[in-house]
Amino acid sequence: MDQTSFSLLAGLLVGSHVGALVVRNFTGWSLWLAYPTGGLVGFLLFAAATFLMIACMAWLRARKQ
Secondary structure, eight states: OOHHHHHHHHHHHHHHHHHHHHHHHHHOOOHHHHHHHHHHHHHHHHHHHHHHHHHHHHHHHHHHO
C-alpha cells in the first residue's frame, strides 16, 4: 500500500470516528446509535473534502500547463 492510499484510509477512519463522537456528544445517543450515524456523516464529509482537494489540484495542474 502506497503512502497516498494509507493516508486516505487513515483519514477516513479518523473522520468517521470523530463524526461518531460529535454525534454522541451533541445528541447523547448510545454508541450503538452514534457510530453508524456519526460514522457515516464523518465518512461523507471526509470523502467530500478529499474530492474537492483532488479536483483543485487537478485544476491547478491543468492551469499551470
